[in-house]
Amino acid sequence: MRGVAVTGMGLVSAIGNNIGETHDSLKSGKDGISSPEILKTNLQELPVGEIKLSNSQISDILKLPECHSFTRAALLGILAIKELLSNSGYSKFPEDTGFISGTSIGGSDKTEEHFYDYKDHPEYRKYIQAQHPGFTTGKIAEYYDLKGVVTTISTACSSSANAIMMGARMIESGKLKRVIVGGSDCLTRFTLNGFNSLKILSNEKSKAFDKNRNGLNLGEAGAYIMLEAEELIRDKRVLGRILGYGNANDAFHQTASSENGEGAYLAISQALNKAKLSAREIDFINAHGTGTRNNDLSESVALKRIFGDDIPDFSSTKAFTGHTLGAAGAVEAIFSLLAIQNSELYPNLNFNSEMLETELTPISQFQKKEINTVLSNSFGFGGNCTSLIFQKDV
Amino acid sequence: MYKIYINGISSVSPQSEDIFENDFPQTYNENILPARNVDYKALIKPMMLRRMSKAVKMGLYCSKKALQEAGVIKPGAILLGTGQGCMQDTEKFMSNMLENEEGLLSPTSFIQSTHNTVAGQIALDLKCKGHNMTFTQNSASFETALLDAILLFGDREIQEILVGGVDETSREFTGFQRLDGQIKEKYIQNLDLFASGTTGTIISESAAFFSLSSESNASTYAELKDVQIINRVEKSELNSKIEEFLFRNKMVPSQIDVVILGKNGDSRFDHYYEDLQQGLFSKKCQVGFKHLVGDNNSISSYACWLASKILKEKKIPKIFKLNTINCNTPRNILIYNQYLGRNHGLILLKSH
Numbered sequence: 072m073r074g075v076a077v078t079g080m081g082l083v084s085a086i087g088n089n090i091g092e093t094h095d096s097l098k099s100g101k102d103g104i105s106s107p108e109i110l111k112t113n114l115q116e117l118p119v120g121e122i123k124l125s126n127s128q129i130s131d132i133l134k135l136p137e138c139h140s141f142t143r144a145a146l147l148g149i150l151a152i153k154e155l156l157s158n159s160g161y162s163k164f165p166e167d168t169g170f171i172s173g174t175s176i177g178g179s180d181k182t183e184e185h186f187y188d189y190k191d192h193p194e195y196r197k198y199i200q201a202q203h204p205g206f207t208t209g210k211i212a213e214y215y216d217l218k219g220v221v222t223t224i225s226t227a228c229s230s231s232a233n234a235i236m237m238g239a240r241m242i243e244s245g246k247l248k249r250v251i252v253g254g255s256d257c258l259t260r261f262t263l264n265g266f267n268s269l270k271i272l273s274n275e276k277s278k279a280f281d282k283n284r285n286g287l288n289l290g291e292a293g294a295y296i297m298l299e300a301e302e303l304i305r306d307k308r309v310l311g312r313i314l315g316y317g318n319a320n321d322a323f324h325q326t327a328s329s330e331n332g333e334g335a336y337l338a339i340s341q342a343l344n345k346a347k348l349s350a351r352e353i354d355f356i357n358a359h360g361t362g363t364r365n366n367d368l369s370e371s372v373a374l375k376r377i378f379g380d381d382i383p384d385f386s387s388t389k390a391f392t393g394h395t396l397g398a399a400g401a402v403e404a405i406f407s408l409l410a411i412q413n414s415e416l417y418p419n420l421n422f423n424s425e426m427l428e429t430e431l432t433p434i435s436q437f438q439k440k441e442i443n444t445v446l447s448n449s450f451g452f453g454g455n456c457t458s459l460i461f462q463k464d465v
Numbered sequence: 466m467y468k469i470y471i472n473g474i475s476s477v478s479p480q481s482e483d484i485f486e487n488d489f490p491q492t493y494n495e496n497i498l499p500a501r502n503v504d505y506k507a508l509i510k511p512m513m514l515r516r517m518s519k520a521v522k523m524g525l526y527c528s529k530k531a532l533q534e535a536g537v538i539k540p541g542a543i544l545l546g547t548g549q550g551c552m553q554d555t556e557k558f559m560s561n562m563l564e565n566e567e568g569l570l571s572p573t574s575f576i577q578s579t580h581n582t583v584a585g586q587i588a589l590d591l592k593c594k595g596h597n598m599t600f601t602q603n604s605a606s607f608e609t610a611l612l613d614a615i616l617l618f619g620d621r622e623i624q625e626i627l628v629g630g631v632d633e634t635s636r637e638f639t640g641f642q643r644l645d646g647q648i649k650e651k652y653i654q655n656l657d658l659f660a661s662g663t664t665g666t667i668i669s670e671s672a673a674f675f676s677l678s679s680e681s682n683a684s685t686y687a688e689l690k691d692v693q694i695i696n697r698v699e700k701s702e703l704n705s706k707i708e709e710f711l712f713r714n715k716m717v718p719s720q721i722d723v724v725i726l727g728k729n730g731d732s733r734f735d736h737y738y739e740d741l742q743q744g745l746f747s748k749k750c751q752v753g754f755k756h757l758v759g760d761n762n763s764i765s766s767y768a769c770w771l772a773s774k775i776l777k778e779k780k781i782p783k784i785f786k787l788n789t790i791n792c793n794t795p796r797n798i799l800i801y802n803q804y805l806g807r808n809h810g811l812i813l814l815k816s817h
């Protein structure tokens with residue numbers, strides 16, 4: 072059997088607290104973009120993909136003790152993994168289960184909340200370590216009693232795509248038999264103000280690949296999938312297979328993408344190469360498509376370099392969820408797996424007109440279509456470009 | 466089986482790199498230790514240096530030195546471990562944001578705040594378009610980078626990989642570590658670390674980078690055999706975890722010549738090391754390093770630098786030794802490190 076098997080998944084984002092709700096939103100074209108309510112920020116005019124559950128509501132759902140020290144990213148991660156566990160065929164994760172999580176901001180929500188409190192309020196000091204990504208991963212691991220290989224990848228917006236890639240390598244090399252991979256990131260004032268200072272946030276709903284696109288909307292999510300070695304699968308339902316992956320660096324600029332989309336081009340090429348597929352065998356592309364002037368053009372150029380004039384159906388789903396940063400790769404991996412399982416294409420919302428430079432038109436309506444192979448792109452700051460290829464289990 | 470060689474090394478830490486030649490270590494009477502200044506200008510353009518945070522500076526400097534020594538111009542991949550990432554820029558942007566109550570902000574420090582800034586900047590400088598990864602799992606960050614290197618070499622497509630660990634300190638954020646018991650309350654002199662008998666440790670900034678290759682050459686230091694990360698381990702299970710790790714590498718504890726321990730003078734957690742000192746490795750040459758370079762989330766990269774030096778130069782400066790057992794021909798070195806009882810790492814190096 073080719074590729075690494077995906078045997079479980081769980082997701083919470085602005086378009087649903089579980090896979091079922093998410094799937095309904097994707098089919099009906101219902102986005103989760105709103106004004107920030109849970110996140111306390113002065114930047115009220117910036118729409119976000121916010122999960123409308125407060126930390127204390129999630130804590131109640133998870134029946135956590137009141138004095139806990141879970142960050143919001145940990146709470147979202149635990150919620151998503153709870154769903155994954157329920158469809159993985161296990162009642163509890165076996166002891167040798169690995170955990171590789173991607174995040175960009177980790178538990179910095181607590182740092183910005185309590186920055187001025189630590190000195191005089193000892194009760195908040197339990198969050199001092201929370202600033203660093205490993206803390207949030209550690210809290211999720213602690214909740215599920217995962218004690219072995221537990222680690223974090225933080226490569227900005229490609230973090231969870233890279234976690235999926237590393238997990239697949241761990242299975243292929245035999246170093247792990249089972250691993251939970253994905254990522255979790257929450258909305259923070261830090262990221263909202265940061266992206267705002269870069270002037271790449273839109274004050275309306277984002278429109279990826281559109282001529283008049285004017286920026287992205289930030290989002291938050293927890294999204295995880297389980298990968299298992301062949302010998303553990305037996306009669307389990309395989310949700311899809313990871314056939315290829317590639318990571319390359321644009322080596323162009325700390326935050327901007329190159330004009331020729333070199334990093335993206337190399338990442339996609341490597342993924343195709345690993346999957347032993349030709350470009351023509353890709354049925355659908357879940358593009359990174361953030362809705363910024365720079366990314367969408369650079370990505371379009373890279374797609375043209377790979378696929379020529381024969382570009383497969385493609386769309387960016389970020390208008391549904393907002394750009395969930397470190398979690399985005401895993402969110403979109405799950406969308407890719409849903410597309411494969413249900414023979415569906417999810418639309419690139421808010422698209423009106425092609426950009427002049429490349430004249431590419433994404434899928435703008437929900438469609439039923441047989442899908443065997445999906446390419447999913449995730450690109451991040453630091454020139455970090457990752458592509459994953461998922462295929463239907465046969 | 467494929468082999469992985471360490472062909473170039475470099476470190477920036479509170480101690481000078483010539484500590485093997487010079488028996489007088491730097492001493493500090495504070496609990497947050499700065500990295501010693503090195504001649505950054507020799508390898509990095511002054512105009513660029515001015516814009517760089519300490520982590521980027523240390524990382525880029527060590528990268529260039531390690532690659533130079535190994536004779537590598539452009540590695541096929543760049544893998545970095547950093548537990549706390551670019552804290553200085555994060556602190557700058559966060560305090561500006563809080564002080565201005567989310568008013569108008571300059572993006573510069575935000576741009577440089579992401580954890581993968583160092584690896585990204587190295588790629589940019591070397592024009593290296595290969596696999597580029599940043600791992601941030603507290604004290605197991607550098608070990609994860611080594612793990613990824615082992616996976617990549619296993620694919621046999623890349624011959625040269627740059628791996629490193631880097632962590633910087635910043636005023637407020639590192640200062641917070643005094644409040645939650647990570648840093649010792651009373652100032653001590655670093656050389657008294659193991660005798661302090663109190664909780665907490667001394668925190669430092671450091672970087673250590675390695676040019677790894679599938680081929681050995683004239684500058685080879687050692688062979689990287691294996692690495693393991695373990696999130697949590699009961700005190701009683703540590704021996705068996707180490708034995709399992711060695712067994713996987715067809716070895717038994719008696720074949721280890723030198724054990725490098727991440728003892729950090731924290732009376733709550735040093736028992737992990739003391740058990741090994743008095744038990745499994747009681748008859749082995751024991752080495753410590755945090756009394757010289759302090760502790761931080763990627764300090765195990767310094768231990769790896771130390772092990773590489775020991776294996777190449779076949780000597781162990783007295784200042785690093787934790788017991789009186791000598792080892793004249795070190796062949797196999799095991800590094801064991803953890804922080805606050807979590808994120809344990811094992812690294813196995815062998816003379817080539």
